[in-house]
Amino acid sequence: MATMRDQLAWQTEGSCRFEDPELFFPAGEGKAMQPQIARAKAVCVLCPVREQCLRWALDTGTGGIVGGTTENERRKMRRQEQRAAAASATDEASEDAPPDDAFYPVAVERVLAGQAAAVAS
Numbered sequence: 001m002a003t004m005r006d007q008l009a010w011q012t013e014g015s016c017r018f019e020d021p022e023l024f025f026p027a028g029e030g031k032a033m034q035p036q037i038a039r040a041k042a043v044c045v046l047c048p049v050r051e052q053c054l055r056w057a058l059d060t061g062t063g064g065i066v067g068g069t070t071e072n073e074r075r076k077m078r079r080q081e082q083r084a085a086a087a088s089a090t091d092e093a094s095e096d097a098p099p100d101d102a103f104y105p106v107a108v109e110r111v112l113a114g115q116a117a118a119v120a121s
Helices: 009-013 030-045 050-060 071-090 100-120
Strands: none
Touching: 009 050, 030 050, 050 071, 050 100
16 A cells, blocks of 8 residues: 555656745735735646645645645635536436546646646746
8 A cells, every 4th residue: 555655756847846936825805915926836836746736635625836736726626526517417327427526737737738728828
């Protein structure tokens, strides 16, 4: 059985390991936080373990900028996942209904595609 340390070994490959951890926990409110959020997300954009990081953040509910997303963005993703799971549960007889765990890969792909488009522009 894999230990917690083994399960989180991917973190040693994160681009954030070279940054001040405070960067990923913006202080302030509203627009004042935007420059710091943008800098933190910029670190995540090219990170080789961004997808694992985002999945971990979605699964654990961790705070800060993680996997290139804010806490609010991840809350929205979880709500969408819950709605998709509820819709799936009410229509279990349908073969077209996605499995309960089908949302996260789709949500992760959307976030990653959006970040890639932002970098390209």
